[in-house]
Amino acid sequence: MANAVMDPRTETGSPLVKSRPGARVLIYSHDTFGLGHLRRSRALANAIVEAQPGTSVIIISGSPVIGNFEFETGVDYIRIPGVTKLHDGDYRSLNLNVSLDEAVGLRQALILQAAKAFQPDVFIVDKEPTGFRGEVVPALDYLKAAGCRLVLGIRDVMDEPALLVPEWERKGAKTALIRYYDEIWVYGLKDVYQPLKALDLPRDIESRITYTGYLRRDVPPTPSLTKYPxxxxxxxxxxxxxxxxxxxxxxxxxxxxxxxxxxxxxxxxxxxxxxxxxxxxxxxxxxxxxxxxxxxxxxxxxxxxxxxxxxxxxxxxxxxxxxxxxxxxxxxxxxxxxxxxxxxxxxxxxxxxxxxxxxxxxxxxxxxxxxxxxxxxxxxxxxxxxxVVIPGLLDGLDRVRERLTVLTESRPQFAAAYHQAAE
The missing domain is CATH 3.40.50.2000 (Glycogen Phosphorylase B;)
Structure with missing residues (x-):
């Protein structure tokens, strides 16, 4: 993994330009339960490196089964300590014998360190604007100060409005959405469902929303080794x-x-x-x-x-x-x-x-x-x-790649930005 550049200037006093061949994308996968968030993040990561050779993508995930999946060249992952959801709706640490607060603190520190070390051009956060129990906020603060482009990616449906609105209010999610994110990608179509409509977002935030269409899937390049019945x-x-x-x-x-x-x-x-x-x-x-x-x-x-x-x-x-x-x-x-x-x-x-x-x-x-x-x-x-003919129904990965090209073309050019963000 690349080390953070600590000296922001050359001997001549000119800004030190980043010398790296391709863009870098960091993905935070909100995966406290199940496979959905991980599999969506994997589909995005694989599609990104296929379309942009030389790009590097790291997925941050707490999924205990992330190692069972194959990734394209250019994609890797960081496994942070897992948490699991209990039947009563509460959470606990998955494997470590520590309290939930300590597990979240450890996850938060690892996410921030990954952001500092990897220096991404784009940070894609899955589903939760502040992450699980706010764990991604320090990384958002650091990356925003460094000029990294911040994207919230959400599925086509979140929940019924009566539950979504108070939940986002309690988590400070709407405030975080407004404060941090340059773009919001909805992996669906506006004519099918508008997951954030009930939040009554300001007009300028609405303009940041892109409905990508659903994320098309293909069979992996190599067959499964599993023996089918x-x-x-x-x-x-x-x-x-x-x-x-x-x-x-x-x-x-x-x-x-x-x-x-x-x-x-x-x-x-x-x-x-x-x-x-x-x-x-x-x-x-x-x-x-x-x-x-x-x-x-x-x-x-x-x-x-x-x-x-x-x-x-x-x-x-x-x-x-x-x-x-x-x-x-x-x-x-x-x-x-x-x-x-x-x-x-x-x-x-x-x-x-x-x-x-x-x-x-x-x-x-x-x-x-x-x-x-x-x-x-x-x-x-x-x-x-x-x-049924629905224009753009499965164009999600194409739209994501288009938006990512736009974002990475305007990426920060100087290591000094990351140095200043760390101060």
């Missing part, structure tokens, strides 16, 4: 819950449908995800074993290959899975989580309105095996997403 050699339904930490209801509902309806013809492969509770996983393995049309897998770090092979997809409707279903043009049934947030439900409602997916929810109707069986059976006749 025999069930994948025929048309099958892929059932995925993302990270798996909160997908119990979906898995149980699908298994119940096959247990209740012996006439369900199309087989299904259930992908648990790395964060599923071990006891529940054991139960879910035993039940499909008695169903000839079901099989299971634990985790695949190249799920894109499975997604491409599948005939249809059943998912909770997190951001990344939604992007993959659109990218691979899969008939998709969204079964959204409705607790503790309505993010997935809102996305599913809007996507169904546009004809991109169909939704099955237990938000207002009972969760019965018969309802799921009927929905699974209907998948084979469901139109594919490509039947």
């Amino acid at each position: 025999k069930i994948t050699k025929q048309p099958f339904i892929l059932v995925t819950t993302g990270g798996g930490g909160d997908g119990d209801d979906l898995i149980d509902w699908v298994i119940s449908a096959y247990e209740a309806d012996a006439e369900l013809d199309q087989p299904a492969l259930i992908l648990f995800g790395p964060f599923i509770d071990r006891d529940k996983r054991r139960s879910f393995v035993e039940r499909p074993a008695r169903q000839p049309k079901l099989d299971v897998m634990s985790f695949d770090n190249k799920i894109e290959w499975l997604m491409k092979k599948a005939d249809a997809v059943v998912a909770m409707g997190g951001y990344n899975t939604f992007c993959e279903a659109l990218s691979f043009d899969k008939r998709t049934l969204i079964v959204p989580r409705t607790r503790p947030r309505l993010e997935q439900y809102i996305r599913a409602v809007e996507a169904e309105r546009l004809g991109l997916v169909r939704m099955l929810s237990d938000y207002k109707e009972p969760r019965t095996p018969e309802r799921m069986a009927a929905a699974l059976r209907a998948l084979s006749s469901q139109p594919r997403p490509s039947k």
Whole structure:
């Protein structure tokens, strides 16, 4: 990693110009739970270095599984101590035997040190303007003073306005958005959903928002080393819950449908995800074993290959899975989580309105095996997403690369800026 330049001037007294070949991008991945933020940050990082050879990207992440993923040349990561979300909504340190406050303090110090050592031209913060419990604020102060361009990247849907507004008020997120960020990238389309509309932002802040479109996904350049079950050699339904930490209801509902309806013809492969509770996983393995049309897998770090092979997809409707279903043009049934947030439900409602997916929810109707069986059976006749023409729908990575080019062309040219920021 590059060392911070400590002497801001040459012997002649002229400003010392940075001598480095390509731009540098630092990404902070807000990943206290699940895989969503990490996988989105990885997609962005890989796309950036593919489009701009010579660029270096570092992802800062607390995800315990970040090492399981492949990154393009030019991308690396810094693993900071993880935190995990408890069932009551609180948090604790994931592995270290320290208090949450101490864990956050350590994370904060490492983020700031990474910013000082790497000297990025652009800093992309995922989802939370101040980071987890404000941990990214010292880095924002330092980088803003140094002339680094600051970007907040958010998914298409955050939460229902009634919860988002007070949450952002409590965290000081709106104030941070106004104070720090040069641009806000919404990884979706304005005509689909406006995640920050309820915040009543000043007009000049609204002008900083770019709706990029959704982030298109491709299969990785090398196939997965995971051995797929025999069930994948025929048309099958892929059932995925993302990270798996909160997908119990979906898995149980699908298994119940096959247990209740012996006439369900199309087989299904259930992908648990790395964060599923071990006891529940054991139960879910035993039940499909008695169903000839079901099989299971634990985790695949190249799920894109499975997604491409599948005939249809059943998912909770997190951001990344939604992007993959659109990218691979899969008939998709969204079964959204409705607790503790309505993010997935809102996305599913809007996507169904546009004809991109169909939704099955237990938000207002009972969760019965018969309802799921009927929905699974209907998948084979469901139109594919490509039947709906929506301009710019999957242009997200292209728009990000365009904006990044603009930002890096105006990057600070003198190491003195970073020296002055450190004083």
